[in-house]
Amino acid sequence: MLKVQGIDVSYRDIQVLWDVSFEVNEGELVVLLGANGSGKTTTLNAISGLLPVKKGTIEFLGQDITKLPGYKVAELGIIHVPEGRRLFPEMTVRENLEMGSLFPEAKAKRKETMKKVFELFPVLEERQNQEAGTLSGGQQQMLALGRGLMALPKLLIMDEPSLGLAPVLVKQIFEKVKDINGQGVTVLLVEQNVVQSLNLCHRAYVLENGRVILQGSGKELLEDPHVKEAYLGM
Numbered sequence: 347m348l349k350v351q352g353i354d355v356s357y358r359d360i361q362v363l364w365d366v367s368f369e370v371n372e373g374e375l376v377v378l379l380g381a382n383g384s385g386k387t388t389t390l391n392a393i394s395g396l397l398p399v400k401k402g403t404i405e406f407l408g409q410d411i412t413k414l415p416g417y418k419v420a421e422l423g424i425i426h427v428p429e430g431r432r433l434f435p436e437m438t439v440r441e442n443l444e445m446g447s448l449f450p451e452a453k454a455k456r457k458e459t460m461k462k463v464f465e466l467f468p469v470l471e472e473r474q475n476q477e478a479g480t481l482s483g484g485q486q487q488m489l490a491l492g493r494g495l496m497a498l499p500k501l502l503i504m505d506e507p508s509l510g511l512a513p514v515l516v517k518q519i520f521e522k523v524k525d526i527n528g529q530g531v532t533v534l535l536v537e538q539n540v541v542q543s544l545n546l547c548h549r550a551y552v553l554e555n556g557r558v559i560l561q562g563s564g565k566e567l568l569e570d571p572h573v574k575e576a577y578l579g580m
């Protein structure tokens with residue numbers, strides 16, 4: 347479904363991604379792991395058309411999207427839930443959700459999609475008239491995911507959905523991500539919670555200093571000596 351082939355990405359003169367290649371197949375939940383600064387967010391932004399790619403290609407459903415601007419990439423069905431959530435704090439929960447479904451197809455199905463989002467996140471239904479900025483951190487993260495779903499994503503890209511949350515909420519968010527994938531949405535997830543995300547995913551890639559250095563199933567990587575030493579402190 348998504349094929350990233352040998353991409354290089356730079357900020358001005360400073361190259362941060364080197365020959366990065368990976369794939370996400372339809373229906374999969376794939377995780378990108380890596381330490382702070384390894385290039386995970388940069389990779390997601392390159393896919394979403396928010397950063398220019400210097401070399402290499404990105405294909406989605408057989409179409410070359412390497413040079414497409416962000417709104418075109420989103421229109422094709424790649425929906426990016428960014429780190430830090432970027433909600434509209436003074437708009438209500440419901441209004442934030444509506445903002446997720448601006449493309450015609452999503453807009454036409456707005457009502458039924460919102461019903462599904464409320465089934466997945468009952469707290470959003472309870473708080474639909476509350477200003478988003480007054481929600482707790484975990485609720486805001488759920489709203490960000492819900493808003494992403496309102497766009498009817500073919501591929502949902504999530505950047506550290508568990509960032510800054512207490513352990514019990516991290517667990518909840520991971521369960522929701524699993525449910526979303528179980529409902530047929532393909533997911534590409536960036537995470538720092540190594541054990542939980544490897545347990546959850548079908549496959550994962552490890553980025554170090556802007557390069558893919560390892561790949562495998564979640565189980566394989568949990569048993570990999572380098573992953574154990576570098577990410578699990580074993």
Ligand code: ATP
Pocket residue numbers: 357360362380381382383384385386387388389
């Ligand atoms: P984190 O988990 O801390 O978010 P990350 O793996 O997502 O890290 P990136 O945010 O992709 O890493 O950053 C990769 C490298 O690119 C880092 O060295 C970072 O300092 C650099 N970088 C990121 N954004 C910019 C920018 N706008 N201008 C210059 N350098 C940047």
